[in-house]
Amino acid sequence: MKLEKVTEGTTKRRYDDACGTALALEFLGERWSMLVLRELMFGPRRFGAIKANLPGISANVLTQRLEAMEAAGILIRRKLAHPANVPVYELTRWGYEAEPIVQVMGRWAARSRRHDPFAFMSTASAMQSLLALVDRAGLADWRATIGFRFPDDGFLLRIAEGDMTIARVEEPVADTVFSGDTMAMRRTIYGKQGLDAEGLLGLRGDPEVARRFVDLFRLPEKIA
Missing domain, CATH: 1.10.10.10 (Winged helix-like DNA-binding domain superfamily/Winged helix DNA-binding domain)
Structure with missing residues (x-):
């Protein structure tokens, strides 16, 4: 060359x-x-x-x-x-093709003590956080569809063959569908504060699928 x-x-x-x-x-x-x-x-x-x-x-x-x-x-x-x-x-x-860069940077910076998990978060940022922080081992031997219905946006997540993909959709049709804003999403997914209560994600569909999905996520430990 x-x-x-x-x-x-x-x-x-x-x-x-x-x-x-x-x-x-x-x-x-x-x-x-x-x-x-x-x-x-x-x-x-x-x-x-x-x-x-x-x-x-x-x-x-x-x-x-x-x-x-x-x-x-x-x-x-x-x-x-x-x-x-x-x-x-x-x-x-x-x-x-730059998507892995966004995920790696987000995962890396989330370990900083300056990271504020409750600052403003767009719906795209919320979905990228799921891709960055999911426990990949927990995806093995599981097939499921997960929907997110935000006030002005919707997404469909597909879990299959040890991987998770996310696509924007008008109205998600899935095994279980979460609804709420991105603050509720963080309280439920990362804060483990539960479902179907004020300030938390609502749920429509299979509660066992929802529980297993929420268990896939943890914020990384902060640097010393």
């Missing part, structure tokens, strides 16, 4: 370093970029939906990040088919 020195591009390089990590930081190292990536991990989203789930970001900064990530080939802008006919942003196949 012939190696060529890259001297031109659409953006100014910030690092004179051949390491792929340096290039990854050029793509995703700006403030908010990784969180934009996270919000798109479960499918295309409208500009307003992305902004609503990133408290503190301005419309101007979000526009800049989306444009930069599009120029880098991480995402595309397209219009949904009729009858929606609205513009959305969607990760490219290469963009989706």
Whole structure:
């Protein structure tokens, strides 16, 4: 394979370093970029939906990040088919390949004593936390479907062959369906505070499946 020195591009390089990590930081190292990536991990989203789930970001900064990530080939802008006919942003196949980075970073940082598990959490962030913190050994020899119905979002989780996948859906149909907001999700899943009470997740479906699912998750121990 012939190696060529890259001297031109659409953006100014910030690092004179051949390491792929340096290039990854050029793509995703700006403030908010990784969180934009996270919000798109479960499918295309409208500009307003992305902004609503990133408290503190301005419309101007979000526009800049989306444009930069599009120029880098991480995402595309397209219009949904009729009858929606609205513009959305969607990760490219290469963009989706960054999902393990989001999970590893989240799992690593959750060990810090600065991690606040009860700060604002978007629905996409909540689902990414499940992928990052699930006990993989507990998935073995189990097949199940789990739904999450948030006030403005829905997800379907499939457990099979020792793995767990998550997809955004309009209305989850599953063995058991949890309902509530992301704060209730954290109290039930990570706080082990129970179900079907004020401030906790509601439940529809098989309670045994729900119990086994909740038992799969623990927050990691903090660093000394």
